[in-house]
Amino acid sequence: MTARRRVWLVTIIGILLLAGAAGYGIAAWADHRARVSAPSEVDSVVTDARPAGARVVFRNTALGAGYGLVASVPLSDPTAARSLTDLACDRVYATADLQSCLHIDRGVVTTFNGTLSDASGRELRSWPLAGVPSRTRISADSTLIAATSFVTGESYATVGFATMTTISRTDGSQDYGNLEDFTLVVDGVRITAPDRNVWGVTFGDDDTVFYATAASNNQTWLVRGDLAARTLTAIRATAECPSLSPDGARIAYKKEVSGTATPRWSIAVLDLATGAETILPEERNVDDQVVWLDDDTLLYGLGRDGAIGDSDVWAVAADGGGEPELFLAHAWSPSVVR
């Protein structure tokens, strides 16, 4: 083959390959447009007014218009038409007074940010995240906010598992910084390994105590954190993304049960007084920070099979005495506001 023919051959193959890829992309884009402009799969109303009364606030994942927006339904009737806000969040948590929203801002330059807003939806403050949003919580009295993100933006060689979790006061008066800088103690020994990570905060009912997950060397611990002493003390091994019950007596968390490199999580509930752990009868892989609907029931999100980007919120009895039930279809990241 002459040099000229080689160049022609390569040019033709190149045009075919790139045209094929571009064609695929255009078809995918047209498909996406069609899905977004289609009416929502569920009844929903767009409203500026925040619904009053007890409600569940969540990320709407029903395909079609309103996908990804923060929505709410009355606690008494989760199947009622959802009230949609215009705020898009990947992870959301609300109390009666405040709402924390972690969002991916897509673009040629994709960034990750957190936004705290008040009950009327007015933005109070916004801050950059180190990567993909993971978890967020506000304390019951709305004084403390926690946010966990993955640390991303690294190139191939350094894609590792790293999280960044921060706690600050919601009024902006104090930032407790990255929880990795807190002193981590396991069985009386201080852990200083460089691969420490902390994620998934849940707050107690005073302004000092919180619970979270700490990890190092492929082990995880449920830790009790102290904001004043800046310490994390392990109280149980193999527990992630804790969630403290409204009565403060139990902690629900996801528990790794596979023992292999590909994790599989079940939900477990720990009685803080007795130390008894109950594994709940949920056979599917739960990768979420559960929330308590009330003192007896847990809510958590699960991806929908075969529907990329869609998920449902399920409910299960916290005492292990009942099968999981679908609570809210096409929803993610629920929180209960009373």
Place this chain on the structure above:
Amino acid sequence: MYISFSDRRGGVTSPPKSATKVSSVVVSLGVVSMLTDISSESVAAILPLYITGVIGLSTVAYGFIDGLYQGISAFVRIAGGWAADHGDQPKWIAFFGYGVSALARVGLLFAAGFGTLVGVLALDRLGKGVRTAPRDALIAASSEPDNLGRSFGVHRMLDTVGAAVGPLLAFVILFFIPDGYSTIFVVSLAFAILGVVILGIVVPNTRPRADRAAAAAVPRPAARFSWRQLADPRLRRLLLCAGLLGLLTIGDGFIYLVLQSRGAFAAAWFPLLYVGTNVAFLLLAIPLGRLSDRFGRGRVFIIGHVALLAAYISAALPVAGPLVTILCLVLLGTFYAATDGILAALASQCAPEEARASGIAAAQTVVALTRLVASTGFGLLWFSLGRENAMLIAAAALALVIPAAALLLRGVVSRQPTR
């Protein structure tokens, strides 16, 4: 027998090349690397989003698998270098490596769970490990000793253009199609195949050993590859020097984390800091490569580490702000531009032609492994002494080692062939 690099001058291994122009083979290899990097970096950039958003997992298992990858990569790199020298077919070994990575892209289209994704990425790393040293040996074989630095500079520039374009392309696709991961995988596959096609069709099958034998005035059997050819004292000094400096080269990630903890600017742009480093790298790759041809490759290699030292200091300084962040990224880019291609050039200069790919592979493996040790060790310092202190200690150690490394390299540089 020992054949020094300067012996090549008499040979007619390839058509005469002007010392000031870079061979079209080098440009072709650069384009292949650019397309392959667009392919791999577009996927790498969105991987965290994909794992959390679509596969629906936190990236937990990733950390320790990453260590495994590094091990695979180092091992197959040596194997790739050896195979290229042993069979005297560097092009086809490189082709195999690029092909394996392209095949991994096909796997991505069907990877539904975390397990398959990990397997597919391992395959991709395997291909990357195999191809690097044979490809660099081809670059060396297609260049004159006089413009070796410039040739590697051109190659690394094109390579880094791909690394910068890939993530942008991926994010543009996600901007238009928020769940367009399959589109990204298809585009990535197209670029990977195109790279392999160009390598297969356009790049000539340079066979260093056979070409030499054919070119010899008096027919003699082609020299066979043997490990002993790597015993050249110059190569040993280079490996020692690269290893010493590698032990004090902490991962970029740590530097970015220090910058992030220092100022709001770096924190807001954290996910994009590596893009800044890449831009500096691609802008400086050719100028520093040319400089190395005139001023000495060993010297530029050392200057690169001085830039790294300056990057450590600028990150640890108690001043924050956009300027310090940008300065630090430029210094990091300078470090890569002055060391990445130059190391391959130095290694090919120090190894006989029959063992060139193995020599390059040995140098790159030494650097990869010592950097792994450096990052682990630095992580320990980080948590026992705090960010800034750890950074200053690394800087102090590097400041002590640089003069020693410069002395070691003098022996390598002074025997550089002159025309």
